Amino acid sequence: MTDTWFLATLWLGLAMLATLLSIWLRIATALSEIVVGTVAQLIIGAVISSSVLGAHEPWIKFLAGTGAIILTFLAGAELDPDVFKIKWKEATALGIAGFVAPFLGCAALAYYVLGWDVRASWLAGVALSTTSVAVVYAVMLETGLNKTIYGKVVLAGCFINDLGTVLALGLIFAPFTIRTLIFVGVSVVVFAVLPYLTPRFFKKYGNRPSELETKFLLLCLFGMGALAGWAESEAVLPAYVIGMVLAGTVGKDHVLIRRLRTVTFGLLTPFYFIRAGSFVSVPALIAGYGVFLILLFGKMATKFVAVYPVTKFYKSPGKEAMYTTLLMSTGLTFGSISALFGLSHNIIDTAQYSFLIAAVVGSAVVPTLIANAFFLPWHLLRSADQEQASASKPTGESFPLEEGESI
């Protein structure tokens, strides 16, 4: 048991380091944890032994897997079901466009250009088809579009996009046996019953220190995850859908969601993201950086080609269509889950996994950097009309600073 405590101390130490880095650099904790996992494995592997980190220990696998499942559930629970009910056609069109184009485009790119085998190519398509709901949501919050119908439709579209990703991940690699049929059948029943049963059950027995709500949700998530695993599917598929179907009930219980977040961020997701980072091979990445660039370009190009026309068709306000499209980048959560699924099921090798993780991280970071470096000043500059209108107002003189000048 002593070894376990030592290993747990090492992992929590890395998690602390990653969190401090994320605070100092103001970057996402998940990103920081992936990078810390990669660097730690590189250094520890070179200095001592690659097995020291113990990423294949069953209890680390369990904590990491639970982290992925609960994180996926919480991501699904952020859906606003009311908007989806009103504007489901637009949201579905946007979501399908956002999923299908990068899925098929990146899979084709991997197969025809990079020469990957069929299963690895499909997995590349899945990993790069996801959209970061959070990136789009942040833009919506910043521009105030989250309160408009347009903003809500785009957000609902992102959920549909991610649903496409988890469905593809859960079903494409499944063998389609009687087990798959049982898994799908039970899932449909559970997804239909849970929104009715859960709030009533919580109302009768919930709100006690014994945390019945958390236990019930974990029971459902683990149970469906086990069934998915038995059917050779993926546990995050039912977790995401359970999150979505409970978004209108459990998702609105802020206290419960906060308690789940505490255990998720405090213990579980560090294991998941550090572990995901530890499998990245830096030498392979350096040797084949061109592959990473091709995947990154393919992802951004296909997403742009598909999403931009749809946002314009649904009359997105001017610049925001371009901005939203640019920021419909790959989410770290589903992108890394897909890549890790591929690695653990021997669909892709370590080098391919490294390229995919790098492309996922790149497509999450690059649009944000572009937006900060170039789009922000554009966004701040007022139009000529506004300038003219305000010319008559007594305002302070503006004096743009030269680049590099500090105050």
Place this chain on the structure above:
Amino acid sequence: MISKVLIAYDGSQQAERAYEFGLDMALKYGAQVIVLSVARPPEPPVNVELQAVVESATEHYHELFNELKAKAAVREIEPQFEVRVGHPAEQIVHFAEENGADVIVMGHRGESFLQRWLLGSVAKRVLSYAHCTVVVVR
């Protein structure tokens, strides 16, 4: 004539000084005071974490606003408090324009080189793009 003072507040010592300065200015001109705090999402925003960060920052600022209210009450000023989400510079500039602020008062934090490179200096961007006078309190 200054009738509306916008104070950008992030809870730092520099922001405290800017707040005091802004209150004095408002008292002198008999101006209305608006205090704006900005919750900054992590870069890049990540599912679930973003919602958690925004909620926690908003709650944190609302607690700080209670202390600010007490300080303003001594001067018989009743500021209006707001929390926005996004890049601080962008939100400060937009909010100032939307609300017709005559002056923006803000502190200047010593951001690291990496933060400036990744996100840019907040004060520099506000100075560059604000429609009105900007006072950076040191």
